[in-house]
Amino acid sequence: MHHPPESVDPVRLGAYFALIEVTSLLRHAIEQQLREAADLSFVQFQILARLDLHSPTGSHRMTDLADAIVHSRSGLTYQAGLLEKAGLVTRTPTPDDERGTTVTITDAGRALLAEIMPGHTEVVSRLLFEPLSHTDAETLAALLAPVRDHMRSTPPRSAAPRRRRGARPSR
Template sequence: MTEPTRLPPAQLAAYFALTEVSSLLQHAVEQQLKTDGGLTTPQFQILARLNAAGGRLRMTDLADGLVYSRSGLTYQAAQLEKRGLVTRTPGADDERSVEVTLTPPGRDLLAHVMVGHVEVVDGLMMSSLTEADIAVLTEVLTRVRDHMRAAPPRSAAPRAPKKSGGIS
């Protein structure tokens, strides 16, 4: 019987540290978002990405930026729309696409939850790092993210352009 392939101890320690830090931070953030705004993490990400993009994005662009299934993202956007935090309309350039727009109440809620969000992220993570640590962490995680996005899961993969349905 052959022994399973193993990561070297240093790589295994780095992997376990990353997954533990990620889990601890994610749990605290999820609790803060729920308490302060009744939001799920994907809902917060939708609002934050819309805000960063000037308030409007196509649904496919949101899906490509978030690692979340398209159907799950549609559900989360519908929940935000029911609360009046976003609107969904046919795309201006392509009626088959859907554009999501951040509403004033959505912008207000995002500003409200962002205060606690920053406190959680700073208190649990950033305050324990130096500026040099943050620069190194950003460089390393950006490189890893870019490597992982080179072969993303289906939910994070950009959609292929649609083929024209006309006869040539």
């Protein structure tokens, strides 16, 4: 039995489109700043920032990193390879998992991140936080945290089995 779609609440629809537009505009500005400042992609910046700011050792397993920044494993492997060629990270086998890879930020990666972070912070502050009071920013964080947590409550994408190339999805 097919149920008709529920009518869309115009307030929720407006909030959804505003969130998508704000996210797109902010990401575009950040990507432009990163390209001009360091010739980095947004994903490369996320890798460096996650390693430097969210890991006491400066290291993460590639799979965990892919889940954290919501990027495909193959795409992350490619981006980490570019960062490795530039001397900004190293990749080594994960000690407790022979199939796993650990990526670690280098001193050069930390130095580059420190160099570009003021410009990054300026873009985010100017575009996202300038029109908001401190209380508004606290409210925004409080509103987004449970949504993020709800979305993160499902198993990470890395837990899903990999589909072989050319394999047809089962029905």
